[in-house]
Amino acid sequence: xxxxxxxxxxxxxxxxxxxxxxxxxxxxxxxxxxxxxxxxxxxxxxxxxxxxxxxxxxxxxxxxxxxxxxxxxxxxxxxxxxxxxxxxxxxxxxxxxxxxxxxxxxxxxxxxxxxxxxxxxxxxxxxxxxxxxxxxxxxxxxxxxxxxxxxxxxxxxxxxxxxxxxxxxxxxxxxxxxxxxxxxxxxxxxxxxxxxxxxxxxxxxxxxxxxxxxxxxxxxxxxxxxxxxxxxxxxxxxxxxxxxxxxxxxxxxxxxxxxxxxxxxxxxxxxxxxxxxxxxxxxxxxxxxxxxxxxxxxxxxxxxxxxxxxxxxxxxxxxxxxxxxxxxxxxxxxxxxxxxxxxxxxxxxxxxxxxxxxxxxxxxxxxxxxxxxxxxxxxxxxxxxxxxxxxxxxxxxxxxxxxxxxxxxxxxxxxxxxxxxxxxxxxxxxxxxxxxxxxxxxxxxxxxxxxxxxxxxxxxxxxxxxxxxxxxxxxxxxxxxxxxxx
Numbered sequence: 001x002x003x004x005x006x007x008x009x010x011x012x013x014x015x016x017x018x019x020x021x022x023x024x025x026x027x028x029x030x031x032x033x034x035x036x037x038x039x040x041x042x043x044x045x046x047x048x049x050x051x052x053x054x055x056x057x058x059x060x061x062x063x064x065x066x067x068x069x070x071x072x073x074x075x076x077x078x079x080x081x082x083x084x085x086x087x088x089x090x091x092x093x094x095x096x097x098x099x100x101x102x103x104x105x106x107x108x109x110x111x112x113x114x115x116x117x118x119x120x121x122x123x124x125x126x127x128x129x130x131x132x133x134x135x136x137x138x139x140x141x142x143x144x145x146x147x148x149x150x151x152x153x154x155x156x157x158x159x160x161x162x163x164x165x166x167x168x169x170x171x172x173x174x175x176x177x178x179x180x181x182x183x184x185x186x187x188x189x190x191x192x193x194x195x196x197x198x199x200x201x202x203x204x205x206x207x208x209x210x211x212x213x214x215x216x217x218x219x220x221x222x223x224x225x226x227x228x229x230x231x232x233x234x235x236x237x238x239x240x241x242x243x244x245x246x247x248x249x250x251x252x253x254x255x256x257x258x259x260x261x262x263x264x265x266x267x268x269x270x271x272x273x274x275x276x277x278x279x280x281x282x283x284x285x286x287x288x289x290x291x292x293x294x295x296x297x298x299x300x301x302x303x304x305x306x307x308x309x310x311x312x313x314x315x316x317x318x319x320x321x322x323x324x325x326x327x328x329x330x331x332x333x334x335x336x337x338x339x340x341x342x343x344x345x346x347x348x349x350x351x352x353x354x355x356x357x358x359x360x361x362x363x364x365x366x367x368x369x370x371x372x373x374x375x376x377x378x379x380x381x382x383x384x385x386x387x388x389x390x391x392x393x394x395x396x397x398x399x400x401x402x403x404x405x406x407x408x409x410x411x412x413x414x415x416x417x418x419x420x421x422x423x424x425x426x427x428x429x430x431x432x433x434x435x436x437x438x439x440x441x442x443x444x445x446x447x448x449x450x451x452x453x454x455x456x457x458x459x460x461x462x463x464x465x466x467x468x469x470x471x472x473x474x475x476x477x478x479x480x481x482x483x484x485x486x
Contacts, residue, residue, distance in 0.1 A: 003028040004165040005481065008074045008222040011168050015073040016062060022055040022073030022117060025168070029075040029119050032166045036484055041141045042161040044080050045088045046120040051075065054117050061115060070225050072115025077167040079158050080121040081128055082108055082213070083202040087118075091204050092136035093126045095324050095331045095350030105202025106237070107171065107213045107230040114229040119167060122157030126352045127321065128175055128206045130154050131421050132414050133182070135354040140411060143185060144482035145450055149408040152182030158216050159186040163482045169217040169226055173203055175210045176309050177403070177428025180440040183216055184403035184453020187442045187480060189470075190216045191223040194461050195435035196241035198227075199234035205320040207313040208239075210432040218479055220441060220471045224248040227463065243461060251464035256472045257291035259465070262396035264299035267427055273406045279444035279452040280402045286476050287400070287469065294400070301388045302430070304381045309429035310422060311365050311378035317355075318362030324350065357418070386434040393459040398469045402427055403440045403453035427455060437463045439470045442480065451480075 003011055003025045014020045030048050037043055061067035078084065081091045083101035090096045108118070125135040133141040133156025141156045143149040144164040151160040155172030159182035162170050172179040174192040183190030191214050198213045205211060215226035228249060233242035263284055268277060288294040326332035326346030333345035351359070365374040392399060404424055414421040431438045436457055443454035454473070458466040 002032060002165060004032050004168060006168070007218045008168040009070055009225055012070045012072060012074050022059040022062065023052060025073055026051045026055040026075050026117055026119060029167050032164070033120070036164050036166060039142060039147060040144060040160055040164055040484070041139050042122055042157045042164065042166055043077070043120045044090055044092060044123050044138050044157070047087055047118065050087070051117050051119045058115050058117060067115040069114045069229070071111070071229055074116050074168045075119045076111060076116045077120055077122045077158055077161045077170040078108060078118055079124055079155050079170070079172045081124060081173055081204040082171065083204070084108065084118065084121065088121065089204070090138070091127045092124045092138055093351065093355070094137045095347070097331055099329050103202060106199035106234050108202065110230050110232060111171070116229070122161055122170060124157055125154035126355050127204070127317070128154040128173060128178055129317070129354050129358050131181060131424050132409070133157060134411065134415055135352055137352060142411070143408050144484040145187060145408070146448070149410055149450065150185065150414065152185035152408060154178040155216065156182045159183050159188055159190065162186070162188045162216050162218065164484045165481070169215060169222055171213060171230070172216050174212050174214055174432065175207050175313060176432050177425050179214045179216060180403050180428050180438060180453070180455060181425065183440045185408035185451065187451030187482060188216055189219055189223055189439065189441045190214065191227060191439045192431060192437060193227060193231060193463060194437045196239050197231045197243065199232065199237040199240050201234055201236040207316040208320060209316060210313060212432070220439070220467060220474050221249070221252055223439065224252055224467050248463055248467055251467040252471050253468055254472050254475045256287055256469055259292045259398065259469060260396045261287060261292050261294045261398045261400050261469065262392060263294065263296045263400050264302070265296050266299050266302040267401035271405050271426070272402060273446070275446040276402050276404070276406060276452050280400070280454055283443040283454045283473055284400055287473055290472055292469070297392065297395070299388055299392060301381070301385050302426070305385060305430040305433065306422060306426060308378040308381035308385065309425070309433055310361070311374050312382060312433070314358045314362035315366050315375055316362070318359045318366065321355070321359055326350070354418070382433045385430055389430070389434045389436060389459070397465050399457040401455050401457070403455040404428070407446045407448070407450035407452060431457055436460060437466060439466045441470050441474055443473070
């Protein structure tokens with residue numbers, strides 16, 4: 001059996017006990033990538049030589065007692081929008097095809113200090129703009145459960161790599177569900193922390209008020225361990241929050257007695273697939289049987305989440321992506337006349353159609369005459385959505401619902417209708433607009449054998465509550481390995 005079939009926590013214990021080595025773990029990950037990634041396309045860059053060199057250093061640290069953490073020696077894959085010093089960071093875009101940063105993202109620095117070993121950078125939707133990992137300049141990633149289906153996005157490469165057991169765990173980023181939705185489609189567990197909990201320093205920005213780095217793993221225990229490693233106050237990130245405690249593993253208790261769980265009726269209406277609805281309500285019933293108080297309620301304002309999110313996200317993207325102009329780094333058009341023509345041609349040739357679409361939308365809503373009509377209204381809607389969640393959390397500890405309205409669609413089915421793709425984020429974008437934490441974990445499969453995800457949402461800085469509820473539910477079912485396991 002490959003060491004990649006173990007959870008990160010199990011592998012860490014095995015290495016610490018001397019039953020395996022960091023080098024063996026890395027070699028198993030590299031072997032799995034070599035065997036499977038030709039079909040899946042989870043990775044853009046694989047750093048085999050660097051990973052093996054780092055594995056030898058980590059093994060020495062484990063043996064001399066320098067590295068004692070639970071993730072020491074464990075291989076990790078990193079979404080390709082997080083800077084890695086000296087290693088390609090492309091954001092799955094032609095415009096950054098040759099970019100090697102001079103520094104490493106803070107969250108990744110902390111993982112490295114904990115002894116985790118980076119094996120490569122995973123595929124994604126270009127600049128995290130998409131829900132299927134089909135907008136990548138490096139080709140689409142496929143779902144390990146069915147190669148004719150998408151893995152979700154934009155962290156599809158990270159989630160597919162974990163599901164296919166090409167790594168022990170991965171890091172993703174979540175702007176409007178980009179960790180949770182692909183985790184749901186790939187049958188793994190993904191956690192989006194409260195905004196500001198994990199440093200965004202070194203994360204290539206899409207929507208600065210929405211982006212958050214988080215873990216993707218096989219189970220809730222791994223996610224809690226990884227979050228403990230990457231969460232910290234960082235003076236280099238002006239949005240970073242100094243929290244009183246980061247002991248997320250303390251919430252790993254199989255006890256939801258008296259926990260109040262609300263299910264928004266708005267999440268169970270039209271557009272929700274029957275099989276997804278049945279699986280989610282069955283999960284709610286399981287938590288009720290374990291002692292939780294579960295009831296439905298009206299959340300309201302759900303219909304405004306998608307338009308508010310896409311206006312705000314695209315407005316921020318149009319500003320953030322202005323820096324990619326062919327001057328300092330990345331792609332530059334070969335033929336141009338004058339500076340402005342060089343800007344225009346470099347950006348037109350370097351960005352893909354989905355990124356260009358969102359930049360244009362963002363520029364439009366920020367333009368004179370439309371700023372008040374669209375952008376300011378979206379900000380007001382965002383504030384109202386946050387108020388609606390505040391009222392809900394005055395009564396409930398956790399909000400439960402589906403992660404996505406359907407299971408993974410077939411490859412090519414979403415790109416032909418971008419609006420339909422945007423509407424697929426209906427259950428996830430509100431969490432980012434309100435800056436809340438949320439976790440997704442498997443709760444069943446549909447008739448076609450594709451995974452269904454359960455989403456648990458908590459109040460700001462209430463990660464422990466959603467981890468506790470998720471762990472209690474997870475204890476009632478076994479982890480299901482994808483068909484592409486070793």
